[in-house]
Amino acid sequence: MIIVNIRRSHRRVLNGELTLEDATRGNWTAITDDAVEEYGDTIVGVVGDEVVSAFDITGHTRDEAGLITFSVRPSAEFAYLVGQPSPVGPWVKGQGRPIRYLHSDYVRHGDVSPEGGGNYSRAIVGGYTLVVDGNGRANVIPPAGGTVIVLPPARADHHPLQYLSPDGEIYPCQIIDKHPAGELIFIEYLRNGIPTIANVDEALVVDDVDPGQG
Numbered sequence: 654m655i656i657v658n659i660r661r662s663h664r665r666v667l668n669g670e671l672t673l674e675d676a677t678r679g680n681w682t683a684i685t686d687d688a689v690e691e692y693g694d695t696i697v698g699v700v701g702d703e704v705v706s707a708f709d710i711t712g713h714t715r716d717e718a719g720l721i722t723f724s725v726r727p728s729a730e731f732a733y734l735v736g737q738p739s740p741v742g743p744w745v746k747g748q749g750r751p752i753r754y755l756h757s758d759y760v761r762h763g764d765v766s767p768e769g770g771g772n773y774s775r776a777i778v779g780g781y782t783l784v785v786d787g788n789g790r791a792n793v794i795p796p797a798g799g800t801v802i803v804l805p806p807a808r809a810d811h812h813p814l815q816y817l818s819p820d821g822e823i824y825p826c827q828i829i830d831k832h833p834a835g836e837l838i839f840i841e842y843l844r845n846g847i848p849t850i851a852n853v854d855e856a857l858v859v860d861d862v863d864p865g866q867g
Contacts, residue, residue: 654692654694654695654696654697654731654740654754654755654756654757654760655684655688655689655692655693655695655696655697655710655752655753655754656696656697656699656739656740656741656752656753656754656755657677657679657681657696657697657698657699657751657752657753658699658700658744658751658752659676659677659698659699659700659705659706659751660700660701660744660751662676663676663698663700663705673698673705673706674706674708674725676698676706677696677697677698677706677708677725678696678708678722678723678724678725679720679721679722679723680716680720680721680722681720681721681722681723681751681752682718682719682720682721683719683750683752684721684752688754689713689721691754691756692754692755692756692757693710693713693723694709694710694757695707695708695709695710695728695730695731695757696708696710696723696725697731697734697739697740699739699741699744701743702738702739702742702743703736703737703738703739704734704735704736704737704738704739704740705735705736706735707727707728707731707732707734707735708723708725708726708727708728709725709726709727709728709729709730709731710723710724710725711724711725711726712724731757731760734760740755740759740760741753741755756777758777759777781793781794781795781799781801782794811827812825812826812827812841812842812843813825813827813860814826814827814828814840814858814859814860815858815859815860816840816842816851816853816857816858817857817858817859818842818857824842824843824844825842825843826840826841826842826843826858827840827841827842828840828858829841829850832852836854836855836856837852837853837854837855838852838853838854838855838858839851839852840853840858
């Protein structure tokens with residue numbers, strides 16, 4: 654989804670000098686072919702913090718100056734956005750570039766499944782964008798008003814017991830609570846360093862495991 658700020662041209666729409674479709678589809682500058690390929694399924698016009706138009710993109714042309722104009726049709730899927738707050742928030746003072754990008758799946762579902770490209774992987778969860786590069790460095794971009802809390806990696810010494818899993822593997826674990834039914838317990842165990850919660854038979858959690866066991 655390409656979101657464009659049409660505040661200036663919208664005045665001409667109100668005066669009857671320009672159609673809302675033409676104001677939305679451009680001519681726009683500095684939209685790369687890569688951006689069109691990744692985000693160019695829908696174009697949404699925004700004035701202030703309100704969506705005023707939503708069109709599906711069916712094609713585009715680029716003139717010698719690099720300005721891009723989209724061929725569009727009214728979007729049946731995203732027509733409900735018109736009159737709603739902008740999915741990317743308002744443009745703020747000093748933010749001159751009138752173009753933003755958002756994966757349409759975030760608008761549909763709130764999340765974007767992890768995706769890879771070259772030496773990075775990327776996901777959007779609850780409006781938070783996580784990008785991990787090839788060196789394992791993570792960048793988190795929160796939505797407006799969002800908060801990021803960074804916790805240290807889980808440590809094995811916080812999981813002094815051992816869980817004998819049904820697949821024959823042994824994992825460090827700790828007991829969280831007793832289950833009210835039978836001899837089941839809630840545990841947190843480390844699978845490849847990732848904390849995982851499970852409801853297991855108490856007999857599968859021990860203080861130590863014989864090296865020959867399993």
